[in-house]
Amino acid sequence: MYNKFETLCVHGDVHRQPDANRAISYPIYQTASFSHIKLGHNQSGFDYSRESNPTRSYLEETLASLEGAADALAFSSGMAAISVCFEAFKPGDHIICTDDLYGGAVRLFKLISEKNGYEIEYVDTGDEERIKEKIRPETRAIYVETPSNPMLHVTDIRRTAEIAHENNALLIVDNTFLSPYFQNPLALGADIVVHSGSKFLAGHNDTICGFLCTADEERAKNYRLLAKTTGAALAPFDSWLVLRGIKTLALRQRKQEENAGRLVCWLKEREEVEEVFYLGLPEHKGYELNKKQARGFGSMISFKVKNEEIALRLLKNVRLITFAESLGGVESLLTYPKVQTHPDVPENVRQKLGIDEKLLRLSVGIEDAEDLINDLRQAFEK
Numbered sequence: 001m002y003n004k005f006e007t008l009c010v011h012g013d014v015h016r017q018p019d020a021n022r023a024i025s026y027p028i029y030q031t032a033s034f035s036h037i038k039l040g041h042n043q044s045g046f047d048y049s050r051e052s053n054p055t056r057s058y059l060e061e062t063l064a065s066l067e068g069a070a071d072a073l074a075f076s077s078g079m080a081a082i083s084v085c086f087e088a089f090k091p092g093d094h095i096i097c098t099d100d101l102y103g104g105a106v107r108l109f110k111l112i113s114e115k116n117g118y119e120i121e122y123v124d125t126g127d128e129e130r131i132k133e134k135i136r137p138e139t140r141a142i143y144v145e146t147p148s149n150p151m152l153h154v155t156d157i158r159r160t161a162e163i164a165h166e167n168n169a170l171l172i173v174d175n176t177f178l179s180p181y182f183q184n185p186l187a188l189g190a191d192i193v194v195h196s197g198s199k200f201l202a203g204h205n206d207t208i209c210g211f212l213c214t215a216d217e218e219r220a221k222n223y224r225l226l227a228k229t230t231g232a233a234l235a236p237f238d239s240w241l242v243l244r245g246i247k248t249l250a251l252r253q254r255k256q257e258e259n260a261g262r263l264v265c266w267l268k269e270r271e272e273v274e275e276v277f278y279l280g281l282p283e284h285k286g287y288e289l290n291k292k293q294a295r296g297f298g299s300m301i302s303f304k305v306k307n308e309e310i311a312l313r314l315l316k317n318v319r320l321i322t323f324a325e326s327l328g329g330v331e332s333l334l335t336y337p338k339v340q341t342h343p344d345v346p347e348n349v350r351q352k353l354g355i356d357e358k359l360l361r362l363s364v365g366i367e368d369a370e371d372l373i374n375d376l377r378q379a380f381e382k
């Protein structure tokens with residue numbers, strides 16, 4: 001009955017039994033282990049916190065309800081979530097990935113997945129013909145970021161899910177950039193959603209976490225076994241931090257999007273700026289498609305300045321906006337993808353995608369938009 005997004009963010013599942021002491025803020029079960037009443041019987045289904053913990057379970061249930069998932073697992077990082085997702089494949093499996101992908105995922109696929117005998121191929125997943133050309137009998141999954149990091153390319157989730165399913169493969173979507181507030185890939189046909197929860201979900205640049213959400217309970221059981229075995233579960237205190245962050249997810253995302261719109265208009269007028277990439281710009285290649293599958297544009301902006309000197313000047317001179325990796329939190333962060341987030345992407349691929357010395361990525365926070373504009377102005381003009 002009380003199932004609207006904002007309500008779920010604040011209360012999780014309202015039909016859940018209250019905490020034994022009726023605490024409003026869900027308690028942090030800071031324990032490694034749980035006592036057994038007798039052999040084979042534990043009181044509430046909890047044994048050992050690597051496997052499950054009440055604070056983490058509460059968070060997982062909350063995220064499952066926000067993503068419309070059968071189950072969601074919380075990990076100690078987004079990379080840990082993606083790693084477990086990929087542990088389920090077998091040697092010889094072929095996986096097609098978006099070419100514009102977070103650099104850490106590219107590094108994982110290169111260092112670990114290839115060693116495990118998977119074949120990973122990169123393609124512009126915004127073009128369904130390119131995907132179809134790459135499909136083979138051994139293709140087990142299509143892995144996409146939409147919008148992608150950092151170029152904000154958009155992939156058609158519905159159509160890509162159809163192509164995957166016609167070929168007996170899964171569609172995995174990294175939903176970090178829009179979060180469930182703006183986009184629910186499972187409702188559009190995707191099988192699995194991964195998140196860097198360190199970003200919009202936690203929202204305060206104060207913890208690292210990841211999620212693996214699935215529409216299928218059997219698959220979820222296998223992921224739980226793999227997660228318990230590999231052991232990168234989210235700790236109770238961090239689970240609580242993320243739960244607290246999620247309570248204001250909707251408020252933050254609305255304010256961040258509003259700020260991003262103002263900054264985009266301002267950046268477009270600056271003579272130092274060559275091009276602005278933002279999902280809310282009608283001239284953005286993915287504008288119409290994103291409008292069909294998402295409920296907003298988010299607050300990630302990438303932009304190219306006219307030369308490297310201007311890019312370095314901005315990074316050096318911003319004061320309110322912080323020159324730092326990461327995104328999605330209440331503080332605005334400015335990142336230099338070529339060096340910070342995408343150094344493991346081969347140079348020729350970076351050049352092809354446009355991840356060069358002129359590209360900056362701005363994650364817009366919840367500060368006053370005028371203050372953010374003034375900060376960028378003084379950084380450009382210093």
Ligand SMILES: Cc1ncc(COP(=O)(O)O)c(C=O)c1O
Nearest residue numbers: 077078079102149176196198209
């Ligand atoms: C789109 C995307 N996916 C996954 C990750 C990895 O997440 P984490 O840093 O939480 O391990 C990141 C990190 O920046 C990201 O931007």
